Amino acid sequence: MRDCGEIVAKLRSQRLSARGAAQKMKSESILTWISCFIKLICSDISVKSGVRMLFNSIYHDLVVRAFSVRASRLLVLAMVLAAPGWGPAGGQEQSNSQLASKEVNDRVEALLKKMTLDEKIGQLAQYSAGFATGPNASHLKYDQMVANGQVGSLENVVGAEATNHYQRIAVEKSRLHIPLLFGFDVIHGDHTTFPIPLAIAASWDPGTAELVSRTSAQEARADGITLVFSPMVDIARDPRWGRIVESNGEDPYLGSVMARAWVKGYQQDDLSKPDSVAACVKHFAAYGAAIAGREYNATDMSQITLRQVYLEPYHAAVEAGAAVVMSSFNSINGIPASADPFTLTQILRKEWGFDGFVDADWGAVAELLNHGIGADGATVARKALEAGMDMDNEDGLYQSTLAEQVRSGKIPESVVDEAVRRVLRVKFALGLFDHPYAPVGPPYHVTPERRALARKVADETMVLLQNNSFEGMETLLPLSSKVRKVALIGPMADNAAGMLGAWAGKGNPKDVITLKAELEKRLGSRLLYAKGCGLLSGRDENILQSVINHTSLAGAEQMPVPDDAKTIAEAAATAQKADVAIVALGEPVWWEGEATSRVHLGFTGSQQKLLEAVVATGKPVILVVLSGRPFVLTWAVAHVPAILEAWSPGIEAGPAVADVLFGDVDPSGRLPASMPRAVGQEPLYYAQLPTGRPAHGDLSHMPYDSDQKMMSRYLDVQNSALFPFGWGLSYTHFRFSTPTVSRAEVPLKEVLADRRTVVVVGEDVTNTGSVAGTEVVQLYIRDTVASVEQPVRELKGFTRVMLAPGETKHVEFPLGFNELSFYNADMMRTVESTTYDVWVGGSSLADQETSFKVTE
């Protein structure tokens, strides 16, 4: 089977080597036909998809060839785009062999034949029968609707008994006995709450992401959940956008590696396993590029950027077999993503070969009215369905408008059929028709094993941003366990709910070990504590608490207004009594995640004042930042010797932070998103495109002459990040050798010929310090000359390396077509002859350099 795959890949990559659709048309078509034929006779794909590929290639061949002789290049490209199953960016792929299998599709077809139009439309409806995760919740009679076959999926139903209740109605009372899918936002753990996804990305460890999603899948499935709304793989380059917390950060390469790992853990490459769940990759597409970082805002970008940056992690997740994709709320270049045939059909289905279904985000179909692409519900529902949106979520518009439009001939029934097929495929592949119920087990509780797992994960996510010397100490951290008195200060120090993070699923604050609880255990009476202030100031803090605790807002208005000045003075007095102060600050968990855009990227309320007051005592200060996004830490960097970014670490928050503070664990997290010097730099990311006037020289002061001025820079702040992508300190030091390349020159045709490695970059990394440590070795490249400008640096490889003191390890980074290619002006993924600069090091500032050439 592998041999067959390789032959096909080879043939296909021949096709990729074409410079334009109009070129090499003859050999292209022959190759494509042959490759499809070989795929067809290989038994690992269904006849259906084989035939579809063959059809596509013939269609492509006939249509494109006919036009290539006479028509302009543009017209040819337009036809290429219009051809079913043909994408200029890579041709058709197959994403999940289970969904494409003959067995599954035969069962789908047999069932489809028995379904009435209303039953079909019922499969396309999803509702929340639990809590709401968006506005305008439906509150309908779900029991009756399920029995009538009017529901395909329910979300937010908690616990095996509750899911079984609805499942029993679906399987035993509905006419065709079609089981329901139960969806849930399992974002960073189900019951066991792990660190937020952004923190997991900071581990730069796909194994960790897989561990989290595997554990979450087991817990979710035990509750009858078969569809998890995760992973969220939106590229997030602007921390004003609160959903950066759910993302893998700014980089398409890191994001893609993590995306694959999340999907693998959920689905195990086999949806039919009793503890697999269908992964719903979200939010398709480019939701993270919301203009000005404002939630739900439009996105507008070139197609090259869309494909090369924003779509990459979704593609990786789909390639890894993700069964479901969730559409996003935003528009992309003027077309709402939830009704965009270009992304939902052309790219997702035709280019990537996605056979699963697209689920609307909460109410996204009805929101198309607000986008102004239709004057009534029927129109926007039709546009969404025809664009490739299969399942309507919560707003009931498919249910209320599609049947009539099919009956009147406005929508062909085949369009509905196709959407139903996609939904049923996932249900069959999950084995739900054979095993619809969740065995009811004992209620969940946190076992020591689960705690150990959560701690291991959290340990890996801590990013030590700064660790300066302080009064004779070479570095302030790690703290000696013999330290006499420690003052723990700040509103995050004993904030259990705040440790769980933005989307804690069924996480319970009672399971959280806070930093205060852990330090009390470690230090006993040597620990002093003062909260210092709330997370917000004045009346806002009372209101925040009433929101978090679900108590009355009116009651909050009556409560005495907190006196921050007084409590801050008390906290400073507490710090005075100690040898060292640990200050734990952040932002409210209610201010992280969906609908939490901010223009000030700093500590909320009076926390900055609290920090300044503690620093003013002259005591050594360690700042622990517990946030869901990169903050502007400019003041802290200038005044606080040690800063640890601990994110929202989950149930083992206290032990994990303490592990790093006391040096039981070497901090090995590295930033997945740049931390700015000022909010005005956003969106800030390392992989910038070059400019005609690149900034150089010392940008730390204002320009003194026009040579210093007339370049791409800010006058009042440096261009660079305060802490760049990939940054993170360890308690030891690492030395990087000059990287080597296995070959100085590679012929272009070899790179284009297949997707295998053409150059290997070698690197020796040495631990030059006196303690063991883990480094994340990172490889960056720059394509120096291309027909389309390329970023000044791009991550193309990384690996975590654990080194004993004095130890050296050799690491290698393979580079091939996947790493070296880019999208050209014709939207072809290609490589051209050029020189690649290569850097290896411990962050995006890596300075050990080499290069190699790709020659004509």
Ligand code: BGC
């Ligand atoms: C969010 C999604 C989530 C969905 C279902 C929406 O508000 O944008 O990320 O999966 O609700 O809960």
